Amino acid sequence: MPAAAWATLAVAALIILFAAVGLLRVILHLRAVRRTLGSVLGGVTLVAERTAPVPAALGSVNASLKPVRDFCETV
């Protein structure tokens, strides 16, 4: 096999090596991002659970304060 063929093989191997290492790093980063986003999803669900009673509580507060407001408007 001529020397040029060996050189082609070497350069191709170099390119493949760089591409493989880079893509492997991308894969690792993306897996970490996926884990993080899973945790974020759990946190958002927790926030939604903790703020779920807000609309009902605000409605109740407004209903309780309505007689007070009506009275204040008559004074």
Next chain:
Amino acid sequence: MVLWWIGNAVLLFVVLPVVIALLNRVLAAVERIRAAADDILAGGGELAGRLEPVPAALARTGRTIDEVAVGATRYAGSVAKLLG
């Protein structure tokens, strides 16, 4: 043979740097995404922690408002009688 060596040189001095540059750009973007995701997770954790007392606080607010409404209604009745 000369053309083959020229092709090898192109591979080595053009294609390889282009591949490395593109991979670097992709890696930089992914690293920014990862940092942003980590920041979002930290902020979300802090937010969830601060929202922990919200249900109890809302319940206490509801009770307080009920008491205020009862007192105000009594007061209104008394004032209405006085104003006759």
